[in-house]
Amino acid sequence: MALHTWLIYLLAVLGLSLTPGPNALLALSHGALHGHRRALFTIAGGALGFVLIMALSMFGIGALLKASADALTVLKVAGGLYLIWLGVQLWRAPAVQVSTDGEGQRRSGVSLFRQGLFSAVSNPKVILFFGAFLSQFLDPAQPLWLQFLVMTLTFVLIEALVEYLLARLAHRVRPWLARSGKGFNRCCGALFAAAGLALPLTR
Numbered sequence: 778m779a780l781h782t783w784l785i786y787l788l789a790v791l792g793l794s795l796t797p798g799p800n801a802l803l804a805l806s807h808g809a810l811h812g813h814r815r816a817l818f819t820i821a822g823g824a825l826g827f828v829l830i831m832a833l834s835m836f837g838i839g840a841l842l843k844a845s846a847d848a849l850t851v852l853k854v855a856g857g858l859y860l861i862w863l864g865v866q867l868w869r870a871p872a873v874q875v876s877t878d879g880e881g882q883r884r885s886g887v888s889l890f891r892q893g894l895f896s897a898v899s900n901p902k903v904i905l906f907f908g909a910f911l912s913q914f915l916d917p918a919q920p921l922w923l924q925f926l927v928m929t930l931t932f933v934l935i936e937a938l939v940e941y942l943l944a945r946l947a948h949r950v951r952p953w954l955a956r957s958g959k960g961f962n963r964c965c966g967a968l969f970a971a972a973g974l975a976l977p978l979t980r
Contacts (some may be wrong), residue, residue, distance in 0.1 A: 808944025826897025860973030
């Protein structure tokens with residue numbers, strides 16, 4: 778992966794990780810309920826789930842590339858349209874609500890890990906999202922496995938760091954999300970739509 782492509786990918790991953798998805802909200806909730814140290818189990822489970830989902834997405838992309846030389850171009854355009862659609866949905870979404878169910882119940886590390894893992898892999902739309910997202914940065918002339926390794930490590934490290942910061946600052950972040958969550962969703966939605974428009978045109 779070329780350095781300039783990786784830098785664009787890094788910026789996109791930062792924006793994606795800051796978007797309040799299920800795993801980020803789960804880490805936020807567990808940070809508030811169980812403390813940031815125990816929330817590391819949740820974050821680790823989610824990280825493993827993301828690795829599995831990204832591997833499935835890249836396997837599908839690799840199979841598509843073997844079937845057709847023009848498949849990546851088609852996938853970039855389709856993926857861009859999907860990212861635009863996600864941006865519109867996020868723009869229209871209400872402010873996120875952080876659950877406090879189960880307060881006072883102490884859960885084991887295995888239970889927190891399992892919940893983080895299931896949160897990452899239980900949504901089939903995530904596979905479609907990563908298929909659309911990762912394809913924007915692939916170079917078919919380079920080894921697919923090496924690009925997968927770089928993109929997966931980058932995403933998992935950034936996502937885990939953001940989730941840990943959310944867990945550590947849970948009591949400060951939750952009230953802010955309640956007040957400004959709608960505006961935050963619109964900013965993230967606009968970024969998704971802009972990425973969907975711009976990334977398929979990059980070379």
